[in-house]
Amino acid sequence: MRISKGLLFLLLFGLLSFVAYDAMAQCVVDTSTGFGLPASVCPDSSVALSNPATSANTWEWYFCADALEKAPTISNALLLNGNIITDPRLVRDGDDYYLFASSRETNELVRVYLGNSPLNAPQERAQYFNFSSLDKPEPIDFIQENGQWYAVVANIGYVGGSKSFVRLSFGNSLGNTPVATSLGDLGLPALSRGLKLVKQGGNYYMLVANATSNKLYVVKFGSSITNSIDASSIIQEVSFAAGNYIWNVDVFEDCGKVYAWVLGLLGNKVYLLNFATGLENAPTVYDRSAEIGLSRPAGSYSLRVGKKVHTVFLAETGGSLKHAFFSSDITSAPTVQTYSITVERIKGITGYFYQGILHLWAANYNTRVVYRLSFNGCDASDAYSTDPNPTVSYHGLGSRRVVMVATQGNGAQSIYEDNINIDNNSIIADFSFSGQCVGSNTVFTNNSVGNFANISQWTWDFGDGSPVSNAQSPVHTYALAGNYTVTLTAQALNGCVTTAVKTVSISGALVADFQYTGNACVNNQLTFEDLSTWSFNPPHATNGYYWNFGDGTYSVEANPRKVYTAAGDYLVQLTIRDAGGCMASVSKMVSIIQGPIAYFEPPALICQGNAVQFFSQSTGSIAAYEWTIDGQVISTEANPFLTFSTPGTHEVSLRVFSPNGCDNLYSQNVDVKGLPIVLFTSTPSRTNPLSIDFFNQSSGGVSFLWDFGDGSQSNDLSPSHVYSLPGIYRVELTATSVDGCSSSFAKDIEVGKLDRDLVLDSLWLPANGNTAKLIVANNGNIAVASFKIRLTAGEELVADTTVSTLLNSGQSQEIEIPLTLTGKDLMERNYLCASVNLVNYEDAQPTDNEKCIPTRNGLYVYMPAPNPANQSLMLRWVHDRQLAIDCQLYNTRGESVWQHRFDTFAIPAEYELNTSFLPVGLYFLKVSDGQRFFVYRVIIQR
Structure with a gap:
């Protein structure tokens, strides 16, 4: 059920400080009109409340105002990523709730969407915003x-980080991605670790707590939070004693006045x-340190409910919570309650008064766990209601404070407070019991609350x-x-009845029973398994099992493991107890036999890798x-060969197994000697290439x-050796260490x-046309x-292969290579060229490693190159017959400027024509074998 905006104005300064409202209405609480309550009521009896403001538009009833004066319950709300999570802020935007925090060491703003209730688990994964202007951020x-x-976050200048302020603009929803704007550092020193934003009288202000100067600064934005600020915007400074380490500020607006709690850590x-x-x-400054009495204060949160103002303080460390409540004005002397809690390592707290219950959030900045502290110690049937005339009951004795806020259509509010008195002469029924075994006594203990002298009858x-x-307190x-459903009815002398x-x-x-698995051998692990039969009640949480293994050892596990170190017969007893206290036992004999004994002596010398x-x-x-070697199983032989890959100490273990499954383990550390590092180089003699010097x-x-x-062979350190013949020789050097370990290179x-x-002696195309043949x-x-x-x-690669075959000196071999192009496709390329090349070596005569043949009958002439030419022109052709080739070069007038007949028959044939004697211009090259000719245009330029 949603809380009206008007009530939020009443209860939460953190969310109302920027909304206009009638602040004085908060302090006018009607305690005289009342809710038409009887002088007293019985516990658990429904009480109808009379509405003193029936003409209002909405009503909000709070039945658990007194719960604020009881210890909170603590739960882990969520876990955030990041590093040093500080200053959580819970903010409501319409029907949506968001939890924000700073991650100081990752320079991120964290946002968690909680949906339509602040008590929800995160409705989606947390979002992390990293802006370049964020540098060690904390308060926001x-x-x-x-x-x-809008939001303002302070970079605190920690460990050399920036000490600037950054404004975040979210637009019309806190779910939007914000835009960051740097506001500068205002001339303040580092460690501005506390910050609050306030709107008052049409102006926006920022309160900054600075730990270095021990001052609280009031910064004025003016009529808009979007205005720029600088050092001149600081309108006042409030100084505190040196050494206080002022690091947190929380603002509370009450009765038209603004209050600030300022905390000094050290x-x-x-x-x-x-x-x-x-x-x-x-401002007027009150030192409340002695009254609150909190060591290392880290955060505060204030709110008013009816006549009382409440402020909760948390310590940074030590797990301490202080609750100060004020009967009227916050400047009056408070009543302080102290609670030990499990919340540690915090900086800053945030909260929300949701449906009549105060919930606070605090984050452990090291573990990143966000805790929720809920002041929900209430015995009312309902904590909150919006009915005009609700009913409520309380399961307790004494007075209960009820607050009602009535809101008119124009937003005006009236606040009423009254007390419901539960008759103290009543009895609140309660009991406990022990002994839950069939046929045995079950003892019922009466734990009812109240003066038993007021009892009329127990039933x-x-x-x-x-x-x-x-x-x-009967026995049954x-x-x-x-x-069995047991009911205790307590009827008091005043007529009140509770149950x-x-x-x-x-x-x-x-029925107790068990079995064990495993081989019953000395030093072998046995697993004992509970086979007991339980009836209605489960095993007792701590005393459900008790095992006596007969050798002076015990266990309280359900299914324990046990190792016996000596042979013999052992009487094992299991005693079980259920949650009701019922017991049973069983005993069984376990016979442990002696298994084999493992042992070995390691070799005197163990070398790495051998x-x-x-x-x-x-x-x-x-x-x-x-x-096993170092825990890894290596062999299952009786006398294995083992190899150690690294030198040093290694654990060798031998486990032996008997035919009946018993086993025994023996382990010993062995010293594995390292191997020499072997390396040499060689250089031929300058005077005799067959003489090699080894280093x-x-x-x-x-x-x-x-x-x-x-x-x-030789045993010299760095010998020289003369070979009788040239060739490639495999030379090996073996080195032996002082320990006797050898290695080779x-x-x-x-x-x-x-x-x-x-x-390449020959190249031809066989009749099948699918392969090419070569003689190498x-x-x-x-x-x-x-x-x-x-x-x-042509220019297309049709085969590329490595031939692995031994060709001795003077030997040749015919090789057939499959082609990727055949038939017409091959003919259209005009020529086929082959080349042979050594692998990893240079050829002494690379000019005889290539041949070309035409792929169709007759002559084929390559395009001359380069074209245009400067000083020379390369001519190349292939032919399938041994015919003379005539080459002629003509100018544009048809005059022959060069001609030559070639009678050699190299395939491919090539000739480099010197063109330096030719004038610049256009020429025509004609190449002919008497049956076929090719003509190409040639340009000479310089």
């Missing part, structure tokens, strides 16, 4: 102007400032059809197990083995063995002058293991 407050929402200070003549005039109905009892025996109803679960016979054999020296009957660059070795790859070296020369020869003095073949038709 909100205000509304002409339907538009000085344990609580100041009340009374701006009786407005925020632009000096107990045990719910099993047995006669009622009029004893004060149930014959059958089951759930208490509770369900008693009577257990039937409990397999070494371990031998089991275990005793007893053994069916299986399990070897040992190893470390960790004390002896060395060289294998030169030609059957020769090998690489291939080239000895002497090595000529690698591949020749090795004209070098060293074998070739692989080479690449590329085929292009």
Whole structure:
């Protein structure tokens, strides 16, 4: 049910400070008219309240005003992301509620949407706004102007951060993405850690608590919160004693006056400032520190309900809450209540008086948990009502304060307060019970509230059809197990009757039973499983199970695990107890036998990376083995070879298993020696290419063995070796450490002058037209293991492959390569070219590695290049027959300026024509084999 705007004006300064209203109406509380109540009523009896303002438009009744003077209940409302979450602010926007906070170390504004009730869980994921102007932000407050929402947040200048103020503009809804505007630092020092926004008399103000200067600054925006501000906007400063660390301010408007609570963290200070003549005039300062008595005060929240004003203070650490309430004016001496709470590490609190109950929110800035503190200790049947003539009942004794706010159509309000008196001569029925076993006594203890001398009659109905009892605290025996509804009726001498109803679960016979799983061997883990039968009542929360394992050890777990360290017979007893106190026991014998004994001695020398054999020296009957290195199973052999990849200390374990499943574990740390690091380089002699100088660059070795790859060896540190023939030799160096561990390094070296020369002897197209054939020869003095073949038709790549075959010196091989283009497509490319290239080596004669053939009969001439030409022009052609080729160059007048006949038959053929003697201009090149000719335009330019 929504609270009217008028009542919010009455109760919450945090949300009403920016709305115009009749402030004086708050202090006019009618306590004489009353609600037409009888002198006293019975507990749990409905009381009809008479409305003294029937002509009003709306009415709001508050039946739990006294709950504000009781300890709150605390719950975890939500968990936020971020780092150092401070200064939560709960704000209502129409029917929507939002919770905001600052994340100081991530420079973010956090927004949580709670939907249509501040008590809801978040209705969507929290949103985090990171603006460039936010730099270590902390205090924030909100205000509304002409339907538009604004907030101001202070960057506190923590650890070198900015100390500026930032205005956030939300537009017409707090659900919008805000726009940030920097307002500058106003010339204030760092650590402005408290901030509140206030509207008074048509002007907007900001109150800033600064911990460095120990001052409260009043900053005036003027007629709009959107105005710019600077140092001249500070209209007054209120100074406090040095060392107080003034870091929080909360504003409360009451009876047309503005009050501010200012808190000093290190000085344990609580100041009340009374701006009786407005925020632009000096306030009266009251030091309430001794009266409140709070260490490290971190936040405050104030509200008025009827005649009383309430202020709640929280400590930053220490888990302390102080509740000060004032009988009339907030400047009067308060009554202070102290409560220990579980809320720690907070800065700032926020709140809302929702449907008659005050709820506060505070955030632990380290854990990011947001707590809700609800002052809901109320025994009324309803906390809140909007009916014009409601009814209410209370389950308690004594006086209860009721407040009603009536609102007229023009917004004018009338406030009424009256007390409902519950007759103290009444009795509030209540009881507890113990002993819930069938056939045993169930003892009922009368816990009713009130003076038992005022009792007229107790009536107990045990719910099993047995006669009622009029004893004060009777004893009853149930014959059958089951759930029974027990009712205690207390009738007082004044005629008031109350009842208490509770369900008693009577257990039937409990049967204790258990079994165990696992092999009953020494040092083997057994799992004991409860198989007991429970009746009606579950196991007792703390004493449900008690295991005696017969060896002096015990457990209270439902299904414990147990290891016996010695062979023998053990009597295991399980005792169970249900929630009603009923018990049963069972005992069983468990026989533990001795299993095999695992043992091994590690080898004297273990080298990194070298397999070494371990031998089991275990005793007893053994069916299986399990070897582990550093917890990883490596082998199931009896005497395995184990390899250690890293040096140092390693745990080797051997677990052995007997045929009946018993096992035993033996572990030992072994020292694995590291290997030498082996490395060498080689350089041919300057005078003899067959003589190689070797340079040992190893470390960790004390002896060395060289294998030169030609059957020769050496133990020198850095030897020289003369080879008889050139070639590639595999040279290996083995180094041995002082511990006796060896490692090797090998690489291939080239000895002497090595000529690698591949020749593409032939290229042709077989009749099938799907492949090309080549003959590749090795004209070098060293074998070739692989080479690449590329085929292009015209300018298109049609094959690219690596051939892995051994071609010894002087050997040739025919190779067939599949083509991606065949038939007409291949012919249209005019020519096919092939090239062979070594892999990872240079060819001594690369000019004989390419051939081209035409893909159709006759001559084909390539486009001359470059064209236009400068000093030379390259001519290339292919042909399928051995015919002479005539080349002629004509000028534009048809005169021959150059001609040549070529009788060589290289495929492809090419000739570089020197054009430096030719004048600049256009020429025509004609190439002919006597049967076919090609003509190309050629331009000479310089």
